[in-house]
Amino acid sequence: MRSLPLPGVAVFAAIAVLPFLTGSSYLHHVMVLWLLFALLALSLNVIIGYLGELSFGHAAFFGLGAYASAVLTLQTGAPVWLGLVFAGVLAGMAGFAIGYVSLRIVGPQFAILTLGFGSIIYTVTNYWVDLTRGPMGITNIPPLTLPIVGPLTEARGYFGVVLACVALFAYACHALMTSRTGRAFLAVRENAPLAASLGIDVFRTKLLGFVTATVVAGVAGGLYAHYLRVITPELMSLHYMAALIIMVVVGGRGTIIGPILGAAIYVVLLEVLRAFGPARLIVFAALLTLSVIFLPNGLVSLWPRLMAARDRRQARLVSPADAETSP
Amino acid sequence: MSVAPLLQADHLTRTFGGLVAVSDVTLEVRDQEILGLIGPNGAGKTTMFNMLAGSMPPTSGHIRFDGADVTALPAHARARLGISRTFQITSVFPALSTIENLRAAAWRTQSTGWWQAVLHTPAWRAEEEALDARLRDVLAFCELDAQAQVKADSLSYGEQRRLEVAIALAAQPRLLLLDEPAAGLNPEEGQRLVAMIRRVRERGVTVLLVEHHMRVVMGVCDRIVVLDHGARIAEGTPQEVANHPDVIRVYLGREVAHA
Numbered sequence: 001m002r003s004l005p006l007p008g009v010a011v012f013a014a015i016a017v018l019p020f021l022t023g024s025s026y027l028h029h030v031m032v033l034w035l036l037f038a039l040l041a042l043s044l045n046v047i048i049g050y051l052g053e054l055s056f057g058h059a060a061f062f063g064l065g066a067y068a069s070a071v072l073t074l075q076t077g078a079p080v081w082l083g084l085v086f087a088g089v090l091a092g093m094a095g096f097a098i099g100y101v102s103l104r105i106v107g108p109q110f111a112i113l114t115l116g117f118g119s120i121i122y123t124v125t126n127y128w129v130d131l132t133r134g135p136m137g138i139t140n141i142p143p144l145t146l147p148i149v150g151p152l153t154e155a156r157g158y159f160g161v162v163l164a165c166v167a168l169f170a171y172a173c174h175a176l177m178t179s180r181t182g183r184a185f186l187a188v189r190e191n192a193p194l195a196a197s198l199g200i201d202v203f204r205t206k207l208l209g210f211v212t213a214t215v216v217a218g219v220a221g222g223l224y225a226h227y228l229r230v231i232t233p234e235l236m237s238l239h240y241m242a243a244l245i246i247m248v249v250v251g252g253r254g255t256i257i258g259p260i261l262g263a264a265i266y267v268v269l270l271e272v273l274r275a276f277g278p279a280r281l282i283v284f285a286a287l288l289t290l291s292v293i294f295l296p297n298g299l300v301s302l303w304p305r306l307m308a309a310r311d312r313r314q315a316r317l318v319s320p321a322d323a324e325t326s327p
Numbered sequence: 328m329s330v331a332p333l334l335q336a337d338h339l340t341r342t343f344g345g346l347v348a349v350s351d352v353t354l355e356v357r358d359q360e361i362l363g364l365i366g367p368n369g370a371g372k373t374t375m376f377n378m379l380a381g382s383m384p385p386t387s388g389h390i391r392f393d394g395a396d397v398t399a400l401p402a403h404a405r406a407r408l409g410i411s412r413t414f415q416i417t418s419v420f421p422a423l424s425t426i427e428n429l430r431a432a433a434w435r436t437q438s439t440g441w442w443q444a445v446l447h448t449p450a451w452r453a454e455e456e457a458l459d460a461r462l463r464d465v466l467a468f469c470e471l472d473a474q475a476q477v478k479a480d481s482l483s484y485g486e487q488r489r490l491e492v493a494i495a496l497a498a499q500p501r502l503l504l505l506d507e508p509a510a511g512l513n514p515e516e517g518q519r520l521v522a523m524i525r526r527v528r529e530r531g532v533t534v535l536l537v538e539h540h541m542r543v544v545m546g547v548c549d550r551i552v553v554l555d556h557g558a559r560i561a562e563g564t565p566q567e568v569a570n571h572p573d574v575i576r577v578y579l580g581r582e583v584a585h586a
Contacts, residue, residue, distance in 0.1 A: 172445055178455070179444035180437040187431040190420035197380065197414075198498050199406035199435035 005174055011257065012167045019156050028155035034267040035162040036224050041247040041259035042169055043216035048245070049254030050182065051209045052189030054111040056241050057098065057118030061091040061214040063236035064121060065221025067132060070141045070231055080144045084222040091218020092211050094121070099210035103203060106192070115241075122236040137232030144226045158227045165223065169216055170256050185209055239281075246284055250291045252298025261299055331394060333358045333502055333533050334379065334410075339388035341374050348374040350557040351388075356502065361524065361534040363544040363565075366554035367577060372537045373415065375554065376506050379535070380412040381405040392502070407435055411500035413491045415507050421480035425471055425490060428479050429462045432497035436461075462497060469493040469523065485516040492523060502533045509543045521547050545569065553577075 015035075019028050044058045068090040069083035078086075102113040125132050132138065144161065145151045152158055176182035184205045187195035192202045225231045234240075243266055251262025266284070273280040295301055332355035341349040349371040356362045366372050377383035379390060381402035390398045397405055406412075420428045437458065443451035466472045469489045474482060479490060488508060495503055505524070509517045517540065524547055528534055538544045544551060544565070551568045553561040561571040568574055 172441075175444040176441055179441045179451070180434055180439065181441040182444075183427075183431040184434055186423060186427070187420060187434065190422055190431075191418060193382070193402075194414070194418045194420065194494070195431075196401070196403040197382075197406055197412050198432050198494070199403050201403050 008170065008174065008256070012163070012170075016160075016163060019159050025155055028159060030267060030271055032155050032158045032162060032227060034264050035159065035166050036220055036227070037244075037247060037263035037267060038260040039162065039166050039169060039220040039223075040217055041244055041251065041263045042166065042173060042256070043213040043220065044244050045248050045253060045255075045259045046173070046185075046209050046213040046216075048248050049258075050176075050185040050189060051206055053103075053106065053206070053210075054108075054245070055114040055210075055213075056111055056245075057114035057121075058213070058217055058244050059240035060118035060121040060236045061095060061217040062221040062224070062240070063125060063231075063233065064094055065091045065218030066225035066231045066235055067125060067138070067221075068218065069222035070138045070225040071131060073142050073226075074138065074140070080142055080226050083226070084219055087222030087225075088215045088219040091221065092215035095211045095214025096207070099207045099214075103206045103210060118236065118241060122233060125233040125236060132233070135233060137230060138225075139230050141225050141229040141231065143229065144223070155227075158223075162223055162227075165219070166260070170260070173256050181205075181208070243284070246288045250287055250295075250298060252300030255298070255300050258298045258300040265299075332356060333393060334535070335391040336375075336379065337389040337391070339375065339378055339385045339390070341371075341378060341383065342386045347557050349378070349385075349554075352554065352557070352559050354552050354559065354562070356533055356535050357550075359528065359531065359533055360549045361528055361536060361547055363548035363551040364535060364537045364554065365539070365541070365544050365551060368539075369556070370554040371557040372554055373506070374557075376412075376504060376537045380410065380504055406498065406500075409499075409501035410504065411495035411498045411502070412504040413495055413506055413508055415510065417484070417487050417491065419479040419487055419490050419494065422478065424476050424478050425482070425493075426462060426466070426475045428490060428494055429465060429497040430458065432494040433458055433462065433499075435498045465493050465496050468496070468526070470519075485512060485519075488512060488516070488520065489523070492520075492527070496527065496530075496532070500532060502535065503527060505534060505536045505538075507538055508536070509538065509540045517543060 018031060022028070040058070040062055044055065047053055047055045047058070065087035069080070069087040072078050072086050073080055073083040098114070098117045102110055102117070105113060126134055128134070143151045143153060144158065146161070149157065152161070176185070184195065184200045187198065187200055188202050188205050196202050221235070224235075247262035247266050248259050249262070250265060251260065252258025269283065270280065273283055276283075291298065334356040336352065336354050339349055339352050340347070352371075352375060354364075364372055364375065374383065378385045381397070381400060381404070385398065388398075389396060392405065392408055392410060395408075397408065420431055423431065437454055439448065439451040439454050463472070466475055469492055471486065471489055471493060474486055479487065482490060492508065508524070509520055512520060521543055524534060524536065536544065536548060548565060550563065551565055552559060553568055553571070553574050555577045560573045560577065561568050563571070
């Protein structure tokens with residue numbers, strides 16, 4: 001009854017076929033970026049969509065993961081998989097510390113606190129030159145190595161790995177909503193005093209969601225670092241924070257397909273509008289504004305509306321006379 | 328008579344700055360009874376209710392539930408022991424459907440978590456099936472079966488008030504605290520609610536009812552405690568309370584004279 005969601009499986013099967021439709025390594029690269037952002041947007045969606053809080057600090061956890069994995073593997077020669085684990089653990093620990101301090105506060109104040117913590121992490125990364133090489137960034141990061149396959153050199157290989165991560169996390173989010181834990185998330189989002197009156201510890205529930213989101217963001221950052229093999233502190237800048245929020249809100253918060261769709265739109269627009277340079281940001285800002293005004297629940301909310309409109313049209317076509325005479 | 332009470336409030340006092348909202352009130356709720364807590368506006372009913380529910384700490388005094396001191400426990404910890412409450416202003420999960428409201432509300436009664444749901448463990452599946460069956464029963468009990476898939480904020484006011492009781496029941500409480508459940512309901516809806524409260528007790532749930540509507544309290548309660556200006560002025564059966572001179576003086580005067 002509540003086993004694997006068939007539409008979800010179909011969507012991921014369709015995505016998995018994409019890289020085989022083209023030989024262009026440029027398009028493969030765009031696809032990997034899309035999935036990396038999709039993973040990140042899905043994790044931010046846990047905070048925005050399920051917990052109902054706005055976080056401006058999410059790009060910092062992404063960057064933290066990227067730096068954690070890059071520095072560990074470069075300086076100690078540790079295998080990349082260990083770097084990815086370390087990325088998740090370190091981002092999760094930072095998420096725990098920051099969440100522990102900020103999650104007692106809700107609403108706009110919480111959003112501003114996350115902005116502050118995000119800026120601190122960004123600034124430290126930028127100026128701790130001994131460890132991070134500052135604005136120069138880190139280069140020559142080792143590629144991801146898989147058993148049997150060996151080091152991944154092609155975008156297509158990364159596509160498979162990141163797609164697996166996105167699919168796993170998307171499924172985890174789906175399962176979350178059928179569990180007591182996920183229902184506690186929604187209860188806290190919808191009505192915190194009522195949730196507490198039912199035995200739900202509001203603070204711990206929020207902390208759990210926040211730490212989960214930051215762990216996944218950290219792993220996504222690690223994957224990003226080993227894929228591009230070059231990282232700079234710009235990963236944590238305001239630009240990325242805004243981009244992530246756009247993906248979640250424009251796509252549709254609180255859904256699984258929404259952030260994935262939002263990430264696709266963002267990456268495609270980023271590439272299509274490359275010629276416009278910084279003017280692209282105006283387009284993104286306009287997109288966010290329009291979405292908030294006309295589609296507060298994101299692009300995914302268009303689907304039920306379209307279905308309803310189609311049903312109405314069909315009903316009219318089938319029996320115009322009945323429709324008029326029926327009481 | 329000598330059975331230990333389910334909930335015992337010992338000399339509760341609550342002050343706000345210089346104002347004494349509740350002053351040295353002692354009351355007990357016995358197992359399986361319906362106790363009414365009444366009083367005119369400003370009598371301290373809501374303050375008393377909030378202290379019992381755990382959303383406001385008392386300035387002094389103690390609260391015991393089922394023999395254990397719960398005075399220092401926050402609201403969610405008391406809820407875990409089996410105390411459910413409703414709110415004076417309608418309080419539901421607005422964006423969720425009626426059945427989703429109840430699934431979220433049943434949190435306390437479930438034990439499998441996220442990982443069991445991810446792995447579809449047999450324990451998770453069994454628990455979900457049992458929950459579905461139990462919630463269908465709660466829906467029927469609160470006459471909300473037809474609204475199961477309707478979003479809570481699309482329900483009528485009367486339906487929302489019934490949903491609140493359904494939410495509280497979904498948590499399988501031992502003690503249900505109702506804060507003016509009939510507020511804003513028309514007489515017909517009020518009667519429906521009274522009938523529901525009576526049936527709640529038949530399920531073995533103890534009820535503490537804070538109410539302003541005299542008719543609701545008189546009709547349904549086994550015992551009544553009357554507050555005035557933060558102090559307890561009377562306690563007894565509805566008959567005794569209605570004939571108590573102090574109660575008539577401060578509160579019931581007109582209604583009793585006309586009855």
